[in-house]
Structure formats: C-alpha cells, structure tokens
Amino acid sequence: MINSELFKEVSPLSSKDCFILIERQKSNFNFPIHIHPECELNYIENARGAQRIVGDSIEEIDEEELVLITNPRLEHAWMDHHNKPQSIHEITIQFHPDLLEENFLNKNQMISIRQLFRSAEKGVVFSREAITKVRPLLKTLTCENDSFYSLIKLLIILHELSVDKGMRELSSRLFVNTPEQKGNNNHKLNKIVEYVNQHYAETIRLSEVAEMVNMSEASFCRFIKQHTSKSFIDFLTDFRLGAAARALIDSSESIAEIGYNCGFNNLSNFNRIFKKKKGTTPTEFRDNYRKNKTII
The missing domain is CATH 2.60.120.280 (Regulatory protein AraC)
Structure with a gap:
C-alpha cells in the first residue's frame, strides 16, 4: 500500500x-x-x-x-x-x-x-x-x-x-504490488506467492508448499528456481525481508517485533540476514529511509 x-x-x-x-x-x-x-x-x-x-x-x-x-x-x-x-x-x-x-x-x-x-x-x-x-x-x-x-x-x-x-x-x-500473471505455471506461482504472503510469519516447510501445488519436492524446487532464479529458502527469505523493509518504513514497531512478525526467530538472526542481504542494519535502513522522505 x-x-x-x-x-x-x-x-x-x-x-x-x-x-x-x-x-x-x-x-x-x-x-x-x-x-x-x-x-x-x-x-x-x-x-x-x-x-x-x-x-x-x-x-x-x-x-x-x-x-x-x-x-x-x-x-x-x-x-x-x-x-x-x-x-x-x-x-x-x-x-x-x-x-x-x-x-x-x-x-x-x-x-x-x-x-x-x-x-x-x-x-x-x-x-x-x-x-x-x-x-x-x-x-x-x-x-x-x-x-x-x-x-x-x-x-x-x-x-x-x-x-x-x-x-x-x-x-x-513484497515491497511492490505487481499484477498477477496469467497461465498455468504462473497460476501455480501466484498460488505459492499468496500462500507465502499469508504465512511468512510462521514456519513454512517446503514439503507443505509443494504438496499444495501438487508437485514433488524435487519438481517444486526446479519450478521455483526456474521462475524466480532462487532456491525456495532464498525466495522465502527475500519475501520476509521485503515485508520487514515495508514495516520498518511504515510502522513504529520495534526492530525485534518486526523481525519476529516477519518470520525471523530471533533479533540477532534478523539483523545478520538483513545486513547481509541489504548491506545495512534494520536500524540504519529505517533511519536512512525516513531521513530522505518528504512529507507534504
């Protein structure tokens, strides 16, 4: 939004x-x-x-x-x-x-x-x-x-x-709202994205998502790699990081609360992964973004 x-x-x-x-x-x-x-x-x-x-x-x-x-x-x-x-x-x-x-x-x-x-x-x-x-x-x-x-x-x-x-x-x-794609394969991908969007704060097992779209785990892994250029773990992590980045900008929740609400099991793990993927800590990301936003 x-x-x-x-x-x-x-x-x-x-x-x-x-x-x-x-x-x-x-x-x-x-x-x-x-x-x-x-x-x-x-x-x-x-x-x-x-x-x-x-x-x-x-x-x-x-x-x-x-x-x-x-x-x-x-x-x-x-x-x-x-x-x-x-x-x-x-x-x-x-x-x-x-x-x-x-x-x-x-x-x-x-x-x-x-x-x-x-x-x-x-x-x-x-x-x-x-x-x-x-x-x-x-x-x-x-x-x-x-x-x-x-x-x-x-x-x-x-x-x-x-x-x-x-x-x-x-x-x-997750940071941007893109139109849903059409076609059978993209229907599967949209179903996966919708599921992850609803459950990213919880523990998500690869086997459960693969079963949801009627695929074996091996086929599911190939499908995700083909359509996102990422493994399912990386896809899920990036999804959670997108949700965290959005919350860091738009909410006043603490860093720890945001990390937990986005599926990271502890604060140090959240900070480490965020820093590795985004090149900055969650605190630095929030401060930098808010500093450069203009209110009208």
Whole structure:
C-alpha cells in the first residue's frame, strides 16, 4: 500500500507526447524519495558514491549507471551519500505506461521488451556492458530534432537493454504490488506467492508448499528456481525481508517485533540476514529511509 505522505512527482510529460527527455548537469542530488505514474529510464554519469533507493533496495552507485522503473507505485530516489560535489550528468526519459500497448508487446518481436517491463516493475539496473552499448544512443537522443526518429531510437535502446543478460532486479517482491500473471505455471506461482504472503510469519516447510501445488519436492524446487532464479529458502527469505523493509518504513514497531512478525526467530538472526542481504542494519535502513522522505 502506498504511503499517502510520499512525495508524488508531477511530470512535464503531456498526454500528446510519446516520451519526454530531460538532460541535466548538476553538482548534487536534492530530489526526495518519490513516485510517479510514468515509466522512467534514468542514466547517471560522474556520481560515484551516490546512493540509489528503489523500493527496499539501497545501494551505493558506481561512476555511471542506468536504471529502468515501470511501476507507478515503486518509491525511488538518488541521494548524495558519499558522492562529492562534481559535474553530474543525468539523462532522464519518462514515457507513458501505455506507450507500447499490450497487443503490441505480445508480438513475437517484442517478447524481450515485454519481459523487461515486467522485471522493471521492481526496478532493474543494467550491466556496464549494456550501458556501454546504449550510451551513444542515449547521448544522440538528447540532440535529435526529429520526434519520429527519437521514438525509433528509444525503441532500439529498450530492445538493447531487454537482451542484457547482466541486468538485475532491485526491489523485493513484497515491497511492490505487481499484477498477477496469467497461465498455468504462473497460476501455480501466484498460488505459492499468496500462500507465502499469508504465512511468512510462521514456519513454512517446503514439503507443505509443494504438496499444495501438487508437485514433488524435487519438481517444486526446479519450478521455483526456474521462475524466480532462487532456491525456495532464498525466495522465502527475500519475501520476509521485503515485508520487514515495508514495516520498518511504515510502522513504529520495534526492530525485534518486526523481525519476529516477519518470520525471523530471533533479533540477532534478523539483523545478520538483513545486513547481509541489504548491506545495512534494520536500524540504519529505517533511519536512512525516513531521513530522505518528504512529507507534504
């Protein structure tokens, strides 16, 4: 559920435009954690040490990075953090969610872009190789005068990014509300997710979940690995961490209470796993997130 106090950005993108490109040269980051209905592709150069916040993912960025977000409810921001004031180059492309309608995305030639948009509902960061490949196109897009060719270049960029084998999803599943997927396999996955969502505070045994979807344990493990790229234990842990991150931001419960309510058996275990997976302690995560949230 979206916190109603979260800053909602109003984009200059009009209903008659396919997309808008904003290029900035700046010395620091000063925009709060925010949400907006537009999809956003954000390229940042010369900002090593800055901090990226996407959902419950908080990471320090390198010299340059490229991130795509296609979820209107996914909170995000970039902060100065350890970045020293310098000439930061930022190219932001925002486009309407219906720029590429479902019927078009379902064509064979668009499969990889459709999958990219689905992954980007949790935010995705692209590999250095992919950035190197699309950087020239991004920079020529800033000075393209023909709007039609601008759109073609954007589609080429999205295609090149969609085949990036090194892209990585950022936010955890529970932190964002993504639409349910269709199909028999996805029906099983949705059933598993629904069960975990209802019982993550309890002890969940692999054998019980496998039986619920009429699969052997071995088949179930292969199914989870194929559809989430994780083992069931890692999937469950990440799910619990997503619930914990959401509670750390939206509730006033103690760290110990949140850990226990999210299925971690003791405080030290919760702190250790959270630090390992998120790169920060639960206390630091809560303080950092609240510090950067703007109330309006």
